[in-house]
Amino acid sequence: MTNEVAIIGVGMHPFGRFEGKTAMQMGTDAIRAALTDAGLEWRDVQFAVGGSWEVANPDAIVGMMGLTGIPFTNVFNACATSASATEACADAIRLGKYDIGIAIGMDKHPRGAFTVDPTLVGMPKWYGENGQYLTTKFFGMKANRYLHDHGISQETLAKVAAKNYRNGGLNPNAFRRKPISEQEILDSPMFNYPLTHYMFCAPDEGAAAVIMCRADIAHRYTSKPIFVRAVEVRTRTYGAYEVNTTYAPVQEDVSPSVYAARSAFESAGVSPGDIDVVQLQDTDAGAEIIHMAEAGFCADGEQERLIAEGATEISGSLPVNTDGGLIANGEPIGASGMRQLHELVLQLRGTAGDRQVGGTPTAGFALLYGAPGTAGATIVTT
Template sequence: MKAYIVGVGMTKFEKPETRDWSYPDMVREAATAALEDARVRYDQVEHVPAGYCFQPSTAGQRAVYEMGLTGIPVYNVNNNCATGSTALMLARQFVEGGGSDCVLAVGFEKMTRGALGGGTGGGDLAGSPVARHYGIMAAAHGFEASPPTAQIFGNAAREHMERYGTTPVQLAAVGAKNHRHSVNNPYAQFQDPYTVEEVLASRTVHRPLTKLQCSPTSDGAAAAVVVSERFADLHGLGDRAVEIVAQTMTTDTEESFASGSCVDAVGFPMSRAAARQVYAASGLGPDDLDVIELHDCFSVNELLTYEALGLCAVGESGKLVESGATTYGGRWVVNPSGGLISKGHPLGATGLAQAAELTWQLRGEAGARQVPGARTALAHNIGLGGAAVVTLLRRA
């Protein structure tokens, strides 16, 4: 049975502690917008997968109780930075399995200011969910005082530079592109454009990554209504419908660790495997895509993901972004929302915010950031530790 996104909503992503709101406030705002967009009432919803990382157990129930006390099952989802797309995947599975006709996926996060600790307990790797990943980094590069996530991705960038000649300018070009895209996104945490030179001149977080190449911590929520074909037909929702053509999740394999490379430890093999599975399931490939939202937690991860998604050969991603192929007027528009780097990264909401952006793009509702003629889209969302979710969407 096919599954369709018929409604999406999100809050503006905000710098933590700048807006006086609770996570139930966030969810009510995003979920209400998604339901109104779908022309669906909350009492028609049969299940709610609710994604978050930093709130307590059963926070999903607390959040959606604001929508109504209908007694439906609520599933609390935590898959690190891939949490939002994992909630969406559960919604799709409920519908495709034939047991549900209308599911609401929500994702939210209320964070604190400052860099993420990366789950390392302040550098103590023992017992950490990412112990193997940071162990790979520590063996090859040591463990420094800078934020752990910036360290592991920064070291992945150094490896890519050493192997393929990728330059600091090419890494900065990702940040400049995504900040430029965010100017037209009213939901983005940052909406200021920066040149490549300004990106390079910003404060170094972990060499070669500068502040304007790193996603910020954020508060925010996003939601999507996923329905069956019969529900869409019965309620006349065909004009809202975006088909989830294919979707898969992968986790780490031995390939993530065997090489001792940070490129592999941060998820390149997972992303490549997920993309290949989605292409095989859909019969489509990179040449069929028009618009892509991918997980640019750091500029280097956008470059690695170009290669994992098959947009270019391994080692060629720096040249690809420099060529203009991944912005307006190029072959694809990648991260028209501004991506994580400038839109923000409230972990539980990120994957669903990607789905919202792509739904708007495929409906032609993205305003000044609209990708002309967009019909097919791909979302890529990754969580260290690890999970990679790739979703292929098409206008119904």
């Protein structure tokens, strides 16, 4: 049996800093919000999939929600964790094993720049403690090379970040809700050229949840189901040159974002031109620019003109990161992709408020990129 899959409920705990509140507690808030949105009780959920970087056993959240005995699968795929959870949840319904399930993401990261525990990839602990394992170095080099190769200015990076801060100001769930001018962004401390402080996202805290069901029963819970047309997760075909160390030969390759996006469009039977609203991984402003091309929305080097013309603004022809993206929301890793889905569902329902894309959007695309080279692409439609 193969079923179509619909999203019938979404919920979020705001992203930011919440002293005295655990990731698990934020996760339960997101779950309850999604249940309320779908008009369901926890006992109606037949299975769950969840992911986190900081929480070793997110399945323990059932002890806080209610011990109903449901199967719970823990997943982790770095920044692509939520795509993996979404895929596992949708596939279990698509294959007929369950009727209703929930995908959950949650995290609570310490303050400061992202520093991955090096022991997770076989490096000595001191390597991270003395600052040699900061992801900003990699992202700066990657952006610098891309901008050089394709004639894109640092000012365009500032335009991307300023746009996302403006969008975050319209989002009550965002971490950073104060608009920052392009000049302020350019003048902020240089982290790794060409990326300044305000061009980066920050690790923070938050949670999000998405409830899915068989499409043929979705009308029982919502008058406007959003259909999961494709979720595809891909890795590189050879080597790596990412933030994590690798024992494989280091060789440049087409990004896994390209593979994931192409596969998602093929599976969904749509093209980039059919998409009305886009969520792209913007760990930094350069990443959003790069992913515009890698996902197929423009050619390499075309971004500078599109961004200058306002194409990626909420009012533009290709709205990108309408909720402020990672730059405004920060990144609690496990929850990041669920936030993207939450925003796409609101946009396709027409309930995104001040940041609503005009014209009745019918298709949304989300891209996650997780080190050391895993990407997830999701396509949803009305």
